[in-house]
Amino acid sequence: xxxxxxxxxxxxxxxxxxxxxxxxxxxxxxxxxxxxxxxxxxxxxxxxxxxxxxxxxxxxxxxxxxxxxxxxxxxxxxxxxxxxxxxxxxxxxxxxxxxxxxxxxxxxxxxxxxxxxxxxxxxxxxxxxxxxxxxxxxxxxxxxxxxxxxxxxxxxxxxxxxxxxxxxxxxxxxxxxxxxxxxxxxxxxxxxxxxxxxxxxxxxxxxxxxxxxxxxxxxxxxxxxxxxxxxxxxxxxxxxxxxxxxxxxxxxxxxxxxxxxxxxxxxxxxxxxxxxxxxxxxxxxxxxxxxxxxxxx
Amino acid sequence: xxxxxxxxxxxxxxxxxxxxxxxxxxxxxxxxxxxxxxxxxxxxxxxxxxxxxxxxxxxxxxxxxxxxxxxxxxxxxxxxxxxxxxxxxxxxxxxxxxxxxxxxxxxxxxxxxxxxxxxxxxxxxxxxxxxxxxxxxxxxxxxxxxxxxxxxxxxxxxxxxxxxxxxxxxxxxxxxxxxxxxxxxxxxxxxxxxxxxxxxxxxxxxxxxxxxxxxxxxxxxxxxxxxxxxxxxxxxxxxxxxxxxxxxxxxxxxxxxxxxxxxxxxxxxxxxxxxxxxxxxxxxxxxxxxxxxxxxxxxxxxxxxxxxxxx
Amino acid sequence: xxxxxxxxxxxxxxxxxxxxxxxxxxxxxxxxxxxxxxxxxxxxxxxxxxxxxxxxxxxxxxxxxxxxxxxxxxxxxxxxxxxxxxxxxxxxxxxxxxxxxxxxxxxxxxxxxxxxxxxxxxxxxxxxxxxxxxxxxxxxxxxxxxxxxxxxxxxxxxxxxxxxxxxxxxxxxxxxxxxxxxxxxxxxxxxxxxxxxxxxxxxxxxxxxxxxxxxxxxxxxxx
Numbered sequence: 001x002x003x004x005x006x007x008x009x010x011x012x013x014x015x016x017x018x019x020x021x022x023x024x025x026x027x028x029x030x031x032x033x034x035x036x037x038x039x040x041x042x043x044x045x046x047x048x049x050x051x052x053x054x055x056x057x058x059x060x061x062x063x064x065x066x067x068x069x070x071x072x073x074x075x076x077x078x079x080x081x082x083x084x085x086x087x088x089x090x091x092x093x094x095x096x097x098x099x100x101x102x103x104x105x106x107x108x109x110x111x112x113x114x115x116x117x118x119x120x121x122x123x124x125x126x127x128x129x130x131x132x133x134x135x136x137x138x139x140x141x142x143x144x145x146x147x148x149x150x151x152x153x154x155x156x157x158x159x160x161x162x163x164x165x166x167x168x169x170x171x172x173x174x175x176x177x178x179x180x181x182x183x184x185x186x187x188x189x190x191x192x193x194x195x196x197x198x199x200x201x202x203x204x205x206x207x208x209x210x211x212x213x214x215x216x217x218x219x220x221x222x223x224x225x226x227x228x229x230x231x232x233x234x235x236x237x238x239x240x241x242x243x244x245x246x247x248x249x250x251x252x253x254x255x256x257x258x259x260x261x262x263x264x265x266x267x268x269x270x271x272x273x274x275x276x277x278x279x280x281x282x283x284x285x286x287x288x289x290x291x292x293x294x295x296x297x
Numbered sequence: 298x299x300x301x302x303x304x305x306x307x308x309x310x311x312x313x314x315x316x317x318x319x320x321x322x323x324x325x326x327x328x329x330x331x332x333x334x335x336x337x338x339x340x341x342x343x344x345x346x347x348x349x350x351x352x353x354x355x356x357x358x359x360x361x362x363x364x365x366x367x368x369x370x371x372x373x374x375x376x377x378x379x380x381x382x383x384x385x386x387x388x389x390x391x392x393x394x395x396x397x398x399x400x401x402x403x404x405x406x407x408x409x410x411x412x413x414x415x416x417x418x419x420x421x422x423x424x425x426x427x428x429x430x431x432x433x434x435x436x437x438x439x440x441x442x443x444x445x446x447x448x449x450x451x452x453x454x455x456x457x458x459x460x461x462x463x464x465x466x467x468x469x470x471x472x473x474x475x476x477x478x479x480x481x482x483x484x485x486x487x488x489x490x491x492x493x494x495x496x497x498x499x500x501x502x503x504x505x506x507x508x509x510x511x512x513x514x515x516x517x518x519x520x521x522x523x524x525x526x527x528x529x530x531x532x533x534x535x536x537x538x539x540x541x542x543x544x545x546x547x548x549x550x551x552x553x554x555x556x557x558x559x560x561x562x563x564x565x566x567x568x569x570x571x572x573x574x575x576x577x578x579x580x581x582x583x584x585x586x587x588x589x590x591x592x593x594x595x596x597x598x599x600x601x602x603x604x605x606x607x608x
Numbered sequence: 609x610x611x612x613x614x615x616x617x618x619x620x621x622x623x624x625x626x627x628x629x630x631x632x633x634x635x636x637x638x639x640x641x642x643x644x645x646x647x648x649x650x651x652x653x654x655x656x657x658x659x660x661x662x663x664x665x666x667x668x669x670x671x672x673x674x675x676x677x678x679x680x681x682x683x684x685x686x687x688x689x690x691x692x693x694x695x696x697x698x699x700x701x702x703x704x705x706x707x708x709x710x711x712x713x714x715x716x717x718x719x720x721x722x723x724x725x726x727x728x729x730x731x732x733x734x735x736x737x738x739x740x741x742x743x744x745x746x747x748x749x750x751x752x753x754x755x756x757x758x759x760x761x762x763x764x765x766x767x768x769x770x771x772x773x774x775x776x777x778x779x780x781x782x783x784x785x786x787x788x789x790x791x792x793x794x795x796x797x798x799x800x801x802x803x804x805x806x807x808x809x810x811x812x813x814x815x816x817x818x819x820x821x822x823x824x825x826x827x828x829x830x831x
Contacts, residue, residue, distance in 0.1 A: 001403065005400075005401065008397050008400055008401065011393075011397075012389075012397075015389055015393075016388055102384055102385075102387065103382070103385075104384055104385060104386060106345070106350055106380050107380065107383070107385075107398065107443065108401060109348075109350055110348040110349070110373060110380070111373060111398070112373040112374040112401075112402060112403060113370075114369070114370065294311075294345075294350065294352060295345065296345075
């Protein structure tokens with residue numbers, strides 16, 4: 001029964017034109033970044049590394065190698081993963097509220113399916129949608145960039161230093177990062193579900209979810225000491241960016257990177273744990289409310 | 298007789314508003330049960346409670362002899378419903394919608410089987426149209442098809458003929474009678490139009506402001522010998538006065554702005570009409586109205602009557 | 609031990625610095641070009657990098673190129689000087705000051721001052737093993753890139769004056785990228801404190817495994 005219901009939910013998601021707006025948006029952003037860098041990569045390079053050009057020899061060969069598919073994908077993910085919650089909220093916020101708005105919720109809930117089951121199926125379906133978005137990203141942002149720009153060692157620029165990852169050591173990091181992003185986006189999905197259960201049209205939950213993501217993101221990116229120790233560690237947006245941690249390598253005392261290492265895996269796992277907690281709490285509350293709710297739409 | 302629905306002391310409060318007030322009724326297997334009341338009388342709330350969409354504040358619901366909230370899935374597997382207007386997935390086709398709701402009821406049906414079901418409601422030729430291109434009447438038919446697709450024992454229809462053209466209304470009536478008489482299904486049909494229910498219902502309940510007003514078999518509820526007559530004259534007020542002077546005021550049921558309603562035995566009609574003519578006020582029309590409708594009016598408040606006539 | 613060093617060094621000491629430089633130059637001149645294969649390690653406080661396989665191309669008089677064929681390496685400016693060609697192209701352009709012998713290693717210490725006041729090099733100090741005419745250490749101060757230090761360890765290519773291992777120490781600027789540009793996430797790990805980051809020295813260590821000497825090399829390699 002679960003699989004049958006899931007198939008139905010997926011059909012509902014993927015038969016809607018709205019779903020493909022998100023896919024289209026991703027493709028457009030990815031292509032725009034790729035085109036810009038393809039045709040004006042040097043300027044972008046200068047922007048990134050200009051302040052080191054006094055110390056290091058950056059010849060054309062270096063620049064060419066530096067701007068490779070792995071770096072471009074990283075740049076794209078940095079830009080796009082901030083926007084992805086909107087795309088996830090578009091579907092997750094609609095999950096229950098959209099059915100309520102269409103009037104199909106009441107009919108669905110007169111079927112021999114418990115409300116908890118219904119919620120789980122919807123949630124799993126929106127998770128699969130999230131995965132589909134990420135797979136699309138992986139294909140176009142990662143494989144596409146690898147195809148357009150080739151591959152080479154990956155340079156990760158951090159405010160405190162530069163990290164060089166051997167190209168043979170990169171792909172698994174992307175796999176891990178995409179996996180982490182799936183969980184991070186599912187957190188957004190869980191929040192959107194809570195609003196979706198409370199609302200009777202899908203615009204409300206989508207806007208509410210985006211507002212929360214926006215406010216939390218600003219709070220977690222502000223460098224105000226007062227927030228650093230009080231609320232920041234508990235905001236999910238502080239932890240959604242932890243996928244980058246997979247691209248931070250360990251080095252020995254003399255600064256030589258250790259292949260296959262992660263600088264601070266426990267920190268990533270802790271962030272992951274907090275996100276999973278968010279998912280359980282928000283989805284749990286949403287399901288609880290949904291079970292108690294009188295369906296009047 | 299096996300009781301399919303047994304509702305006892307059902308009450309539902311929405312904040313201050315008591316939508317359903319201590320309502321009890323029973324529906325017997327194979328019956329078409331009319332559920333009558335004005336808009337806002339509590340019909341929809343009751344039907345939603347029967348479908349577990351709304352949790353009662355108090356009271357109990359048994360369906361197929363089982364407690365609804367303890368055996369929800371088991372019961373709902375055998376229940377089909379239309380709740381208010383049947384809203385469906387507009388971006389999916391007629392067939393896809395039917396398939397989805399059949400599957401949700403636990404029935405995996407092949408396309409030919411589904412088309413068969415659509416044929417029952419006269420939608421087979423529109424199977425592949427998107428629902429958003431369908432008329433209200435077609436949606437209503439599809440709604441009925443989704444209510445029946447999993448072959449349920451109990452069918453709850455909330456205003457099923459809303460939005461249907463006259464032919465559609467006749468078709469649905471025939472279908473309901475067939476479901477009940479041939480297939481032994483139990484049908485609960487709600488309506489605010491009494492004539493609709495009177496023709497097909499075996500038994501009925503009338504509710505107002507969430508409370509039961511009357512319940513019973515249709516054949517017992519009404520004296521078929523009695524009827525209500527709508528009388529129009531050039532001067533209704535004078536006519537009423539003259540009737541009163543003649544000492545027949547007991548036949549006057551109600552004074553309306555444009556007519557007078559008289560309650561009469563059918564056998565008395567010729568003599569009364571003769572007498573009225575003799576009162577020497579020109580009679581514009583003398584029309585025997587639908588009995589059930591007026592019976593209903595007599596049970597509900599005048600304010601409601603006006604609301605109903607607007608519909 | 610101390611006695612013996614002093615004892616043996618006396619006659620060498622007698623040689624004027626010009627002779628010492630000429631002898632070294634003569635040895636280096638035998639190499640017209642080479643392609644060396646080696647492993648390069650970058651040791652800069654703000655860079656984490658893997659050990660890179662590099663090829664070092666040289667063509668006389670002073671073309672040098674370090675290439676990481678398989679990946680990316682941050683190569684500091686001035687690394688071109690790792691075989692000191694800029695000095696030995698024109699030793700006559702320098703005034704030589706004999707500083708005698710280094711006490712612990714017995715290397716001859718000679719300071720070179722450019723005669724041209726506009727030269728990039730301000731001062732270069734060479735530590736020369738006069739037994740084998742090999743430069744063991746060189747410290748060069750430039751106007752533009754600060755001070756470099758080179759340390760050479762010789763092995764089987766000592767006859768050509770080519771080192772097996774070169775340690776190039778150089779100055780780096782303060783590294784600090786604005787957060788808007790970087791791809792940061794605070795993973796809570798103990799990042800180097802700022803005082804550490806201000807240690808502005810970096811090291812480039814190349815361990816050569818082989819040299820292909822005087823087999824010819826087109827100029828295009830250096831473009």
